[in-house]
Amino acid sequence: MTKRIVLRFPSQIVDKPLLYHLVKDFGLMVNVLKANVNPRKEGFMVMELSGETSSYDQGIDFLKKQGVTVEKLAEDIVRDVDRCTHCGHCTSLCPVGALYIIRPSMEVAFDEEKCIVCGLCLKACPVKAIELNFNGR
Structure with missing residues (x-):
């Protein structure tokens, strides 16, 4: 099982090695897509978490017991x-190649599976053809 999730850390636990425990204790694979973790402030992390269903559930329970808020990625x-x-401006900034140009037609294509929701393409698009869809907050 692989899921994209959002973790929010209260300031008192941002210095704990939580990802280490997910890997070592629960055998999960962690792929951090976006993070902002600062001492004495709330931490925020978007990640893909992969592993066996039972291990995944145990890892999520562990995070919640530590005080981490775990949410499904909703944007x-x-x-x-x-x-x-199809100007291609967005493709030059996409760090993971989710936006790319199809040749020889020179059309811009989008692979949602690769997207890490970094938002760089939003700023690059001169005609505002790219939007952030945020379900929830």
Whole structure:
């Protein structure tokens, strides 16, 4: 099982080795997609967490017992194909290749599975054909 999740850490636990325990104690694979963790402040992390279902559930329970808020990733990038002019600006900034140019047609394509919701493409698009879809907060 692989899921994309959002972790929010209270300031008193940002210095604990929680990811280490997910890997070592529960045998989970961690892929950090985006993070902002500062001492004495709340931490925020978007990650993919993979492993056996029972290990995954145990790892999530562990995080919650430590005081971490665990949420399903509820934001994603949405591209308005009708509005897109296929200029390619977004493709030059996408760090994971989720936005790319199809050759020889030179059309911009979007692979949602690769997207890490970094938001760089939002700023790059001159016609605002890319939006952040945030379900929840």
